[in-house]
Amino acid sequence: MATMKDIAKLACVSTSTVSHVINQSRYVSEDIAERVNQAALQLNYSPSALARSLKTNRTKTLGMLVTTSSNPFFGEVVKGVERSCYQKGYNLILCNTEGDQQRMKESITTLLQKRVDGMILMCSSLEGENIDVFDRYPDVPVVVMDWGPMLFASDKIQDNSLHGGYLATKHLIECGHQNIGCITGPLNRYQAHMRYEGYKRALNEEGLAFHANWIIESNFECDGGYDAFHRIYQKGPLPSAIFVCNDMMAMGVINAANEKGIAIPKDLSIIGYDDIQISKYMTPSLTTIHQPKHRLGQTAVETLLANLEKNSDEAKVIQLEPTLVKRCSVAIRP
Incomplete structure (x- = not known):
């Protein structure tokens, strides 16, 4: 696998110059940048996501936990989360708890060990649980969707x-x-x-x-x-x-x-x-x-990313308003 040193040697520049071109961290002349990019292409170079995450302390990955249900509501919300992650340049790891408390806690531990930047929980059957593992990862923001009172610090997105x-x-x-x-x-x-x-x-x-x-x-x-x-x-x-x-x-x-x-x-x-x-x-x-399902998902992602930038300790509750949709299953009585 090609490295930045290999690119530097082929392009006849320093390794630091290659780093600036790849990471766009400093201005490099167009001629030199073109040489570096051509060398990277020739060597089939792919930046290491792991190395970048160690340097920036970000993995560009979010975790989400949901409970399996035949209700398409959950799938429609997840679709909103996935689309918003894609638009923001983030990956999403989706875990299914199947309504099991132990499985939920193990999934949370696994996601945190994989160094996700933030986490979304949509497991309302387990509301009121104290998830103490979050105490060991205070820098990882958590957003809870469609959940009741919580025994841990997190932002909350819900419909009214x-x-x-x-x-x-x-x-x-x-x-x-x-x-x-x-x-x-x-x-x-x-x-x-x-x-x-x-x-x-x-x-x-x-x-x-x-x-x-x-x-x-x-x-x-x-x-x-x-x-x-x-x-x-x-x-x-x-x-x-x-x-x-x-x-x-x-x-x-x-x-x-x-x-x-x-x-x-x-x-x-x-x-x-x-x-x-x-x-x-x-x-x-x-x-x-x-219920604005896509907006529920979108708002959860935007709230997580805002917390990553601001590092706010104050938990927020964001409430989205429902609306009436009139169709044909209600009759007007005289």
């Missing part, structure tokens, strides 16, 4: 789930619905709890009643929505509308309703949450709350 749940329920009310159910995610998770709180706030504002038979806690997956609908169905009369706290569960609800001969939205209106790509291609297309 309280407002999103309120928007969803308020839309149902404005469409004439007064009997409104809710299928929540796991209420020990911060974002699920906040969406449910938004639902309750909207009902309270209008003085509408809560019906325990129409409020079901589930798991944010299709099968959870499917099972939750059957539990509501078995308890007696259905509400006229249900706020389903993510699009994946809404898909399960629509499937279960169709099996029972219940037409959406004629007999039952459904509103989801996330606005995953497939939601507009469902039958009927799903009215939902849009």
